Amino acid sequence: MKKFIINSIIFIVINLALAGAYLYLTQNWYEYNNWNTYSSLLPMKQNTKYDLLILGSSHGRVFSSFSNHERVENILKIKMLNLSKTAGGLLPEKVLLKYFYDQGNSVSKILYVLDPQIFYSAKWNEDNYFLEDEPLYLNFLWSARKQGLSDEVLFNYIRSKFSFYWLSSRAPVVELYEETALSRIDLEAVKKRKEFLYSDGLKSEVFSTYSKMLKDLVVVASKHDSKIIFIYPPTLLGDLPGASEVATLIKSFKKDYDVEFYDFSGIIKEPKYYQDHDHLNTQGVELFSKMIPI
Numbered sequence: 001m002k003k004f005i006i007n008s009i010i011f012i013v014i015n016l017a018l019a020g021a022y023l024y025l026t027q028n029w030y031e032y033n034n035w036n037t038y039s040s041l042l043p044m045k046q047n048t049k050y051d052l053l054i055l056g057s058s059h060g061r062v063f064s065s066f067s068n069h070e071r072v073e074n075i076l077k078i079k080m081l082n083l084s085k086t087a088g089g090l091l092p093e094k095v096l097l098k099y100f101y102d103q104g105n106s107v108s109k110i111l112y113v114l115d116p117q118i119f120y121s122a123k124w125n126e127d128n129y130f131l132e133d134e135p136l137y138l139n140f141l142w143s144a145r146k147q148g149l150s151d152e153v154l155f156n157y158i159r160s161k162f163s164f165y166w167l168s169s170r171a172p173v174v175e176l177y178e179e180t181a182l183s184r185i186d187l188e189a190v191k192k193r194k195e196f197l198y199s200d201g202l203k204s205e206v207f208s209t210y211s212k213m214l215k216d217l218v219v220v221a222s223k224h225d226s227k228i229i230f231i232y233p234p235t236l237l238g239d240l241p242g243a244s245e246v247a248t249l250i251k252s253f254k255k256d257y258d259v260e261f262y263d264f265s266g267i268i269k270e271p272k273y274y275q276d277h278d279h280l281n282t283q284g285v286e287l288f289s290k291m292i293p294i
Contacts, residue, residue, distance in 0.1 A: 023161060024075060026170055033256045035069035036172035040096050041134045047104035051078035052294060053218040053226070055093045056113030057124070058279060060084030063113075066178040068285045081105075085115065089124030090213045093107040095147045097217060099140055101224050108226045114250075116242040119210040121200035126150060131157035133169065178281045182271035185236050190277055193237060194255040200239055211249050216255050227258040234268040234288055235278035246294055262293060 032042040038061070054060045056198060063072050064082040073080055083096045093112075098226070100107075118124040131144075145154060160166055200206070223229050230250050232243065250261045268274075273284030280288060 005163065019162075023136055026161075026166065029170060030172050032139075033063040033068045033069070034080075034082045035264055036174065037149055038086070038133050038173070039135065040085060040097070041137065041140060044081065044083075044100060044103065045105070047181055048106075050081050050105065050107040051109065052076070052080035053097075053100070053107040053110045054080060054082040055097065055110060055111065056084040056233075057088045057115055057118065058084070058086040059115060060113035061086055061110075062178075062280050062285055063289070066175045066282050068178075071282070071286055072191050072289045075286065076292065076294050078294065081107070085130045087124060087128060088130055089118035089121075089128060090210050090217065091125040091148065092130045094213060094217045094220070095144050095149060098147055098220060099143050102139075102143060106224060107226050110226050111292065111294070112230045113233050114187060114230050114246065115197075115199040116232075116240045117244045119207050119246055120198060120202055120242060121206065123200065125210065125213075126153075129153055129156050131163065131276055132160040135200065136161045177285075178275050180275040181281055181283070182236070182274045183210065184271055184276070190237055193277055198241055201276070204261075208246065214249065215253065218253055218259060222257050227260070229261070229293065230261045231257065231292075232263045232265040233278075234266070234273075234280060234284070236269075236271065236274055237265075237278050240265070260293070264288070264291065 027042070032039065034043045037043065054063055058080065061084040062068060064084075069080070069082065081100075083093065083100065085092050085096070097110075125146075131153065134140075134157070141154065141157065144157075194279075218228060232247075243263075245263060247263065250259060253259045268280070268284060268288060272289060273280055275281040275284075
């Protein structure tokens with residue numbers, strides 16, 4: 001029995017060591033920046049001061065994808081970090097923002113590229129498996145658990161590091177320019193896009209839940225002396241359900257917190273600046289970056 005226990009301990013130790021070595025190699029083999037990975041944690045440094053931090057979903061991610069990151073930095077003459085996650089709602093961004101500060105980082109301004117639909121469904125928040133392309137850091141795992149991520153999301157976070165997807169996606173992404181451009185607005189495509197974004201409806205109790213979550217995020221930023229600039233990004237989708245309610249919510253924070261709000265949803269109307277009906281291409285990002293009130 002004693003021999004069995006000793007052999008079991010040795011077996012566990014060896015496997016833990018192998019797993020640790022595997023994770024270290026797959027997470028540190030390359031040098032990552034915001035423009036060559038979809039991960040938010042890999043480009044994040046420690047004890048670093050940034051001029052601008054971008055939060056949001058894919059509408060925020062476009063400011064870094066296709067090498068747009070450096071273009072935006074040059075236009076705005078700033079040093080920035082992008083924590084936006086594709087399909088990311090309030091909970092994913094709150095978790096990432098908290099970890100950003102926990103790493104000793106600071107930022108004077110946060111640009112939150114906001115989508116109204118994230119206030120109306122758990123699929124952008126609690127049910128979002130957004131950590132599959134993030135490295136496995138034990139301190140982040142602990143922080144995420146404390147922030148309210150479910151056991152299912154956290155288990156998937158761990159499991160995904162030992163998958164073919166993780167191994168096959170370690171090389172930096174080389175995308176220099178998004179030149180795809182719409183030639184016209186397809187009203188049927190716009191309708192289908194809105195139906196997808198609001199597939200769970202517009203329930204007031206759901207909005208109330210995520211309104212509180214947004215305030216929690218604002219409080220975290222305020223405690224670290226960061227100003228938040230909320231914007232609706234340019235799209236060709238027209239008026240979005242719930243947009244006015246979200247705008248009213250944000251404006252209610254102005255009395256107690258350093259926040260601003262701008263609605264840019266209709267500011268760029270030419271299809272040639274979009275890769276699809278609600279995401280700017282590189283030409284569109286360059287144009288819009290000159291309008292950002294930083």
